[in-house]
Amino acid sequence: MKAEATHPQLEDGVALAIYLALLTLTAATVAAGALHEGRLLTVSIALIIASVKASLIGWYFMGLRRERALTFGILAVGALTVMILLVGIFPDLTFRRP
């Protein structure tokens, strides 16, 4: 029996729209980097845009929108570990000697 081709998991139009959105967000990241409105704001904007871009890539290009709950559970373990690493280091910053 001849193997049949499967239906594409991401339509061409959607893929192109996501790609264009990623390019637009890259332009926004560079523009945000040129802002001199304060450290915290600049860093926050850059990280928020990066998170949105990563989410778009993950959700559409990596096909997370079609994954089972178990995959999200596995990813949550990774995200939690990174959060523990990040939060765990902060006391060291707070209590460091001047």
Place this chain on the structure above:
Amino acid sequence: MQASAAIAEDSEWGQAEIGKLGLWLFLVSEVMLFGAFFASYLSTRLGNADCALGVTVWPEAGHLPGLVMATVNTLILLTSSYTMVRAISGAERGDRGRFRTNLLATIFLGAAFLVVKTFEYRLKISHGYYPGSELAKANNGLSIFLSYYFLMTSLHGLHVVAGLVWNLVVLAAPPELPAEKLALKAEYAGLYWHFVDVVWVFLFPLFYLV
């Protein structure tokens, strides 16, 4: 009754899905690897006035050309992710021509990323921006920043190389391979390639813009 339903549900796990789950587990280990470096980098820059987060650490000389190269590399990687998606959809449709053309474009773009990165490293080194240089010895903050910069961007570069090798292996798949199997191979390679892109999405602002 519930147990038998659960078993029936378990049996829905095909070989392809089990393979993908294994790949996701591997990617999570990569998230932890890069996450540890990102956490260390962020805390170092938050706690060090010499290279405080929110202030561009790069000295003026050579910063703009370096930023342009990094921006070009961002566009290259994003475009390669898009061509990878098109390659996978080509494989899924059984359109070998579309699959090969787009996968070749992905490989070309990945190689272009490494070439631009090499030129960027040359630029940095020509200005003395490397750990252990006289300039770095005179500026602790810059020295620390440069150590992280070379460590994390070269680690990412190694992942790009690994992704290229993986893509080449998929490209070399025999023509008699059924479309479904080719699509699965392409999807596995694509997952890894997109992950490499995601890492760069965070490296770019944190090392060039803030």
